[in-house]
Amino acid sequence: MQSIALGIAGASQGLGGSVEAARTPEIGERPRQAEGITVLNPRIRVPVSLIIDDSTCLVNLAHFAIPQFKEVFPESYRQPWKTLPREIPDSFVRQFAEWCHLHGVKGKYSLIPYPACVGWLDRFLPGWSKRELEQSLELVRTLLPADWDFHPEGISHTWVINTKTGRPYSERSARFLENLRWSDRKSVDQLTDYFSYPLRILKNVGIRCNGITMPGTFGSRVKPELAQAVLQSCRDIFQVEIPHYFLDGFTDDRSVAPQVYYASGLDGPDPRCVVSILSCTDDWFGGWDGLKPGSVDKCIAADLKGGRLPEVIGRGEPAILLCHWPGMYYNGEEIGFKIFKEIVRRLDSAFDNLLWMKLSEITRYWAAKELTRIERSGSKIIFHAPFACPDFTLRITSRSILKPQVSVKGVLSPLRRATSPSHLDSGSWYPSGKAIVMCLDIPKGKSQINLVAE
Numbered sequence: 001m002q003s004i005a006l007g008i009a010g011a012s013q014g015l016g017g018s019v020e021a022a023r024t025p026e027i028g029e030r031p032r033q034a035e036g037i038t039v040l041n042p043r044i045r046v047p048v049s050l051i052i053d054d055s056t057c058l059v060n061l062a063h064f065a066i067p068q069f070k071e072v073f074p075e076s077y078r079q080p081w082k083t084l085p086r087e088i089p090d091s092f093v094r095q096f097a098e099w100c101h102l103h104g105v106k107g108k109y110s111l112i113p114y115p116a117c118v119g120w121l122d123r124f125l126p127g128w129s130k131r132e133l134e135q136s137l138e139l140v141r142t143l144l145p146a147d148w149d150f151h152p153e154g155i156s157h158t159w160v161i162n163t164k165t166g167r168p169y170s171e172r173s174a175r176f177l178e179n180l181r182w183s184d185r186k187s188v189d190q191l192t193d194y195f196s197y198p199l200r201i202l203k204n205v206g207i208r209c210n211g212i213t214m215p216g217t218f219g220s221r222v223k224p225e226l227a228q229a230v231l232q233s234c235r236d237i238f239q240v241e242i243p244h245y246f247l248d249g250f251t252d253d254r255s256v257a258p259q260v261y262y263a264s265g266l267d268g269p270d271p272r273c274v275v276s277i278l279s280c281t282d283d284w285f286g287g288w289d290g291l292k293p294g295s296v297d298k299c300i301a302a303d304l305k306g307g308r309l310p311e312v313i314g315r316g317e318p319a320i321l322l323c324h325w326p327g328m329y330y331n332g333e334e335i336g337f338k339i340f341k342e343i344v345r346r347l348d349s350a351f352d353n354l355l356w357m358k359l360s361e362i363t364r365y366w367a368a369k370e371l372t373r374i375e376r377s378g379s380k381i382i383f384h385a386p387f388a389c390p391d392f393t394l395r396i397t398s399r400s401i402l403k404p405q406v407s408v409k410g411v412l413s414p415l416r417r418a419t420s421p422s423h424l425d426s427g428s429w430y431p432s433g434k435a436i437v438m439c440l441d442i443p444k445g446k447s448q449i450n451l452v453a454e
């Protein structure tokens with residue numbers, strides 16, 4: 001059982017030992033991909049992304065959640081919550097989002113719809129005027145979608161809500177905290193109902209969600225049911241083509257590549273799958289309560305070699321960082337944000353092969369990478385893609401240098417030859433030893449490439 005102090009965090013490092021936790025979702029269908037063809041990272045770069053948990057409009061979740069957690073675990077939550085600000089102001093949202101946009105940073109931003117039971121994002125927030133809530137929502141809707149996916153993260157992130165009445169249950173125990181044990185032994189239908197509720201609230205205020213973040217360890221004992229419920233609820237409420245979710249993170253040597261589950265109907269009109277996104281760090285910014293300063297060096301050391309990110313980037317796996325919004329704001333000191341800025345500065349100095357992506361973009365790429373059927377017949381490469389995918393990048397072995405041409409309805413158009421691997425982008429290729437590497441946007445359905453001698 002993981003420590004209570006971590007109970008609010010999105011990731012569930014350290015969880016283990018129980019038989020239930022060992023159950024894993026099914027991967028479902030996997031198509032054949034012709035020998036000698038390997039799908040690489042997009043544009044042979046390494047995806048990077050930032051997961052922001054515990055964010056919402058205006059409400060500083062830590063201030064309001066701590067006394068609720070303390071009710072169940074009086075010894076574990078001794079933070080001076082009354083001295084924490086009750087608000088994380090929109091001016092900070094704006095400053096953060098503008099800085100990230102300028103530096104190309106992308107990721108996921110949670111919007112807890114009934115944060116710590118303070119108020120409803122689609123009704124009103126006691127303590128703030130209706131106008132302040134509307135302005136905050138408008139800021140989120142206009143400033144963030146270019147670079148950030150939106151997720152709900154539970155309904156309240158504290159007490160479990162009875163979805164029939166909209167009220168918290170009367171029992172005040174770990175069984176009725178969202179981030180702890182309520183999800184144990186729940187069915188796909190029960191979890192789908194629980195996820196649909198916050199998705200609908202966000203839909204009411206014009207915020208589209210492509211995925212769901214689990215509050216704390218929600219769902220960690222019912223991973224197969226959880227994955228299916230995310231797939232079902234995101235499709236029901238938002239018709240999301242490829243839903244994704246965030247529950248787990250690993251900081252050891254396990255793979256942190258996205259996991260594509262429950263793939264089905266790949267050759268038909270309604271292909272489906274769901275993707276689990278894994279973080280590769282714990283919160284090394286400012287913690288979930290904004291009281292524990294993190295460490296730049298744990299992510300990337302001053303020598304630009306040490307730390308977790310160079311290790312993951314070196315393996316070529318997506319380097320997805322985890323932070324919590326109260327820790328980024330850090331009660332106005334912005335310690336988490338300052339740490340993040342320095343991490344981005346060091347990453348820019350150390351690497352020229354990174355690609356910041358939203359979680360939904362990483363999701364789409366990994367679904368296409370694993371689920372596109374690829375046939376090779378003579379000089380033809382044929383893709384059967386259940387999902388369209390930009391920047392689809394492949395290595396194709398061949399004895400001689402062969403120029404790829406896209407074939408659309410029998411008309412061939414050649415791809416550009418990139419001047420160097422670092423210039424590879426969509427519609428280009430370059431020779432690489434006994435292979436060529438090429439990058440193109442593949443459409444949903446069938447498409448074809450012809451290889452011709454140079």
Ligand SMILES: [Zn+2]
Nearest residue numbers: 008010053054
């Ligand atoms: Zn959280």
